[in-house]
Amino acid sequence: MSGSEIFLQQLIIGLSNGMIIALIALGYTMVYGIIELINFAHGDLFMLGCFAALTLVGLLGLDHITAGASGMWFGLVLMLIVVPLFCGGLNWLVDRFAYRHLRESTKLAPLVSAIGVSFVFMNIGLLWGGVPMKVFGLGRAAAAPKDFPVLVSNANLLGQSAVTFTIKDLMVFGVTLSLMALLTWFVKSTRAGKAMRAVAQDRLAAQLMGIPVDRVIGQTFFVGGGLAGVASVVFAIYNNTIYFQMGYRAGIDAFTAAVLGGIGSLPGAVLGGLVIGLARAFCDQYIETRWTNVLVFTVLILVLVFRPSGLLGARAKEKV
Amino acid sequence: MNLLEISDLIVRFGGLTAVNSVSLDIPSKHIVSIIGPNGAGKTTLFNAITGIYEPTSGRIYFGGGEVCRPFRWTTALTLALIGIIAALSLVLIVNVESLWDTAITANYAYQQTFLWSKAAGAVFRYFGEEPGRRVIIPFLIGALVGLAGAYAIWERSRRAPEVAARAGIARTFQNIRLFNQMIVLDNVLLGMDSRLRTRFWHAALRLPLYWRERQESEQSAMEILRFAGLDREAHQLAENLSYGHQRRLEIARALAMQPRLLLLDEPAAGMNPAEAQDLMKLIHNIRDRGITVLLIEHHMPVVMGISDRIAVLDHGEKIAEGTPHEVRNDSKVIEAYLGKDD
């Protein structure tokens, strides 16, 4: 492959992965915007979504269908409905039982609780890998990575070109962009979305306006979780391998993206996700894979030192 | 002689202008009150003076100078040092594997003696081979990032609250902010902290300085508590104190800082007339010790009873200023509090 072809290829890979990171980052940033809590368990929620998707694949027998058959598209759509509902619901439950009563307490308590939830999720992922289903290797090696069957064709849409842009990439782009449009419409135009923005801006004022704050916060967790669920499905189909510790890395990448873009800002999360995705792809190619994580971390530190409000974030002053 | 001079201060939060071009002079050893309806910008003004908010524009002069960390030659030295360390670190990090290989792995045979001079020579040769890529570029990048980063962090902390505190401005808060998990005595000792000289090794090894300073500081702290009338509760947890005593404790902690200017934010809130009288006596005693007092208060008897001068804020602007008598009869003030007859 020529130099420019390599560059283009990495661009595609970077953007695709970046979109997945962006989806996860959106969930982070929505929850942070509303209760100023970093939901540590978000990355692990994403991981559980992947496992849920694989379970669905196993139950529907999708691993036996050849890619392209109509059953496959049906299965895909079903996954894109069930998994986000699952993740959203789980996230809602977590808020209800682990965070809600800690709203007023010191800043450390909800954080520590979130870490606890993250660990519980990780363990669930570990045990889930041991479920005696064929997709999970019949429960033989619970902790081992699981293969996700190739459901979407790897065929290159660009024909004979050295650069590959497959249906998978198209799917990633399609799902992510349409979801972002949907989210923007939701936050700007629906009543629930406006209530979320109100609570994010000023919780007390929103309460005085009659907005049921706890319910809105729960809804935010649900939507944020749903986004993670979509990201899980897309990731699993795109990358074809899942393991119970993947939430950790995904969480850090997504958090870095959210901070880079400006935490609390939805377009910021998208921008941040794309930048991180591209940075990872280019670092993998032009420097060395083993330094990619260091690069992401360095980006995080640089942003937090030089521009903590992020690229698109507002420089908010804390009222005392 | 003015201890504090506020000139054309503007504090804006996004679209909201909380303080709009306020100018105020506080003469030394006076008691000045700031009054006004809620939301008039009084606490914001305090926060700007003590460095919690950064003014959008305007100046605040305390004791003749601005309240910010000066850029001294020691600051430049520290920044330069951090830059150099960052630069050297980056050179090391970028080259660490190759350095290790050429210096150590190549020259060391298991359990033989290691010739340090030979290794040093190898290191110099390694750097000499490709000085640009291996030394100069990482050094420059590291120095740049290190310097810029250190400067960014320093710059953002120039007007931090501790700077105002050490310059001699102490304050209390509208919603009491005590250290509830600590006892009363410790709260006061904390106020003194900036003047203590015990370092962690004195404490760790219990050197004589630790014992001496502990005894002296506890004595001073008890004295302050006696002054504030709290000495009998010195070993109670701060959160167990009565509301009125908690307010006094906040004042005691502020006094422990040996300030020249004391900012009290609604000290009489929630007090009954007897407690308010005691508070007025306390404030007078504080002034008699040579401390200038600036007070936000709604409790009119207190305001009228102790102020030398009063400034009135409404909607972020100063609408009146003068002696208690002048202010009481100012039509604009009456209008701000009671509304206009339409």
Add this chain to the structure above:
Amino acid sequence: MATRRTIPFHWSFLTVAALIPLIELAFPGNHHVGDLLRPIFIMAMLGLGLNILTGFTGLLNLGVAAFMAVGAYSYAILTCDIYPFRLGFWPATLVTVLVGLTVGLFLGLPTIRLRGDYLAIVTLGFGEIVEDLLKNLDSITKGTQGINPLPSPSVFGYQFRPETYQPWYYLFLGFLAVLVLLNRNVLRSRIGRAWISIREDELASSCAGINPMKMKLLAFALGAAQCSLAGALWASYLGSSGEPGNYDFQVSIIALCMVIVGGMGSIGGVLLGALVIMGFNSIVLETLTNYLKAHQLISSSNAFTAPGNWKYMLYGLALILMMRFRPEGLLPSRQVKAELHPLEPHAPPPSPSP
């Protein structure tokens, strides 16, 4: 000095610990209690380091294992025969502590102005980076093999051997006791007070004249130094630097559980936490696993039956439940305070707020 009515837990712990090997000698048989306690001492030291950062100053650090790794690998590089340094036990330990201190400062400097939750993620990332670096710089760190073998230390002329555990036991206990003493001294001084004030209310603290940046840096330096020391001792105990995977997120969370369950900011709490968490980890889980294996209740094809596979869940639940029901921990530091400052008999009873 105020009279103590009860002996602080940390002194009773240390005293009992000092007596255990002697008790064991008196009762012949393979009790192995002392053997099992050694890692607990080392993890307790890790917990003490985290206690300074999180328990006292309120800086949530999710990557203390990284400091421990730095300590272990530094010690290994300095003492192993395959590298030219070949330092003795004391010089190697000293250099390791200094390295740990420096790394702590490196992490602390760019992060001192960060809010709590941001700092937590940064420390998480840092832990991951250190693990990555240790794996990738394999010409220095020998990658996943680790650096070994390490010579057993020679302390005050006495040559340690891996077979007899008692000298190791007392060495670690000695280090732990010294650290407990030093920690207690620093924490009960203006430094400790300043740290607590930053944790409770950083704004009020800085308005009172405390420089949060300096105090946080100090916390980082001292906390990291202690964690690195724990790492060095761990390496000497293992006779190896261990592999990078040994210092992962799980270790950091165990340390966090120790501090949270035991009691934030309380030395006795950390020791109790170490006993409970590590005791559970090494003793209870192992015994349970062995018992189940013996009764053939564990099957390799059923992941749900292996007790070890429930570890994460239990740590996670421990954190959640503690925050819900007893956030101050099992042995809270206020109790320690109450031990030392009995209420003055003539103090007026606290009156309700008006």
